[in-house]
Amino acid sequence: xxxxxxxxxxxxxxxxxxxxxxxxxxxxxxxxxxxxxxxxxxxxxxxxxxxxxxxxxxxxxxxxxxxxxxxxxxxxxxxxxxxxxxxxxxxxxxxxxxxxxxxxxxxxxxxxxxxxxxxxxxxxxxxxxxxxxxxxxxxxxxxxxxxxxxxxxxxxxxxxxxxxxx
Amino acid sequence: xxxxxxxxxxxxxxxxxxxxxxxxxxxxxxxxxxxxxxxxxxxxxxxxxxxxxxxxxxxxxxxxxxxxxxxxxxxxxxxxxxxxxxxxxxxxxxxxxxxxxxxxxxxxxxxxxxxxxxxxxxx
Numbered sequence: 001x002x003x004x005x006x007x008x009x010x011x012x013x014x015x016x017x018x019x020x021x022x023x024x025x026x027x028x029x030x031x032x033x034x035x036x037x038x039x040x041x042x043x044x045x046x047x048x049x050x051x052x053x054x055x056x057x058x059x060x061x062x063x064x065x066x067x068x069x070x071x072x073x074x075x076x077x078x079x080x081x082x083x084x085x086x087x088x089x090x091x092x093x094x095x096x097x098x099x100x101x102x103x104x105x106x107x108x109x110x111x112x113x114x115x116x117x118x119x120x121x122x123x124x125x126x127x128x129x130x131x132x133x134x135x136x137x138x139x140x141x142x143x144x145x146x147x148x149x150x151x152x153x154x155x156x157x158x159x160x161x162x163x164x165x166x
Numbered sequence: 167x168x169x170x171x172x173x174x175x176x177x178x179x180x181x182x183x184x185x186x187x188x189x190x191x192x193x194x195x196x197x198x199x200x201x202x203x204x205x206x207x208x209x210x211x212x213x214x215x216x217x218x219x220x221x222x223x224x225x226x227x228x229x230x231x232x233x234x235x236x237x238x239x240x241x242x243x244x245x246x247x248x249x250x251x252x253x254x255x256x257x258x259x260x261x262x263x264x265x266x267x268x269x270x271x272x273x274x275x276x277x278x279x280x281x282x283x284x285x286x287x288x289x
Contacts, residue, residue, distance in 0.1 A: 028256070029258065029260050030260055032252065032253075032255075032256070032260050032261075032264060033260055033263050033264055033267060035252070036249060036252055036253070036264045036267050036268065037267060039248070039249075039252070040245070040267070040268070040271045043241050043244075043245065044241070044275075047237040047238065047241050048237075050237060051231065051233055051234045051237050054233060055231065055233065055234075
């Protein structure tokens, strides 16, 4: 049923917390929907940031720098979520999504309290209102996903007597 | 862009998006109809590319920023391809849901493109 062959010794040891013995090298199920939403946000934020910086960076350097930072965060979050079955990428995903959550809250608040700084729109202005508040809820869903889908801890590198479970 | 063609694209994209979401949440795996609906959006977008290149010569130039329009259009053309690849790595209900998300995202992008085409720059 697994679409990817086992790639490390922990695959062959049964793991008590998971019904499947194989760690997940690739996102499965509903997590893949999360990835595509992040990917669409990354695509849109990168395109928008590219146009803003190419056209008129000097008009609003703070806002457009934040746009660029947001685009980078979305790209990193997308890639890290794809690889989040492994501990390294899992940690990168945490960093990226926490950064995203803090970013949307800080930029969103500042765009309301100091509108002069944000006369040009960014992804996170008004808590992502220009994107139907998706930038506000997406990191919450992302953090929920990370909390409920910790990577499988590597088991002792020895073969179990009854062999690998499917 | 031409308004009636934009409306056609929007109707197709929204319909495909809702169709895929409903089929996906109903547990259906990708089939010819769901994948085909995404392919139809892509076909219309390719036609849109041709129209966008030809329109200025026919007296219908973009009023907005052509760079912004071009970035949106290229992104829109690439998204169904990448989205379909990502969706079809598995054959599950979530694959169908992913295609629905992509279709609705394309609807938003098409609408944005129409706004950019018809809104003069300098705002």
